[in-house]
Amino acid sequence: MCYFVNALDLIWLWIFPNSTILFICCYLLTLGPLASAIITWRNSLVFHSLDKVTSLFIHIYPPIVLSVVLFHYPNAVERYPGLAHIDDYNWVFKIALAAMPYCLWQGSYFKFISVDRKEKIESGQRANSFQYLLNDKRGPIGRALRNIRPEHRELWFIFGQFIYSIIFMLLPATLLIHSQTATNIYLIIIFSSSIWNGATFYVEVFGRKFERELERLRKEMDALTASNPSSTGNPTSSNPGTPYLDSPLATGSINGGDDLAYSPLVLPNSSVSEVPSISLGEASEAVLEPADKPKTE
Incomplete structure (x- = not known):
């Protein structure tokens, strides 16, 4: 419907600016079901997504254009004579006019779409709004459609869509077409909804992406730990760079009379079990004695 309403707006702007009836149809359809679709279909302002920005543009730009033409365009009646007779019709007749297109x-x-391309839609090659909402298991429309007999679902969907459009044309027909302030507030609310949806998109999508990255990193760490379990344990005698742990003193294997078995003061295979005593004087004489002897060649 969005493309149809955009085309209808262009026809009035450039081809039939004298038509009051066509303007009423355009205004009610544009500020009614077209603008409200931003909330219904959760159009979002996501700058890095061309599809989302395009979808938002075709829903928000026509309401802004018609509102500017109606309330802010200088000498609008001269350029668009159809604006002069808007008040000649009551709101019921306006809705009836908009219901015809x-x-x-x-x-x-x-x-x-539904009839000529039925086979492609059923095979999944094409999609329409009915199939999209029907497959939405969490949405209220999808749950309501699944409670209806399959052969009647699409007709009930068309009827419900018509009622939805009539309901959302009530506000433009009764208030917005006559009030600049109400129109400005309405457009701000609609556009703010798209900003909120865009912010929610960034939080949800990038939050899930960050969560997946953390999960991937955790799995990599778990795999690394499983492949090399000694890297996370306490140092042992098999670890290089810890030779002091190989000492019997560290392992507690020296007991009793074997306390000096590994002392550097005891020669290997020596039967001496204790360190010989030596006085300070004897030690100094032993050190100075070579220096007192004459040097021989």
């Missing part, structure tokens, strides 16, 4: 679009859509 809507029914034209709905009938064409059903014929060319």
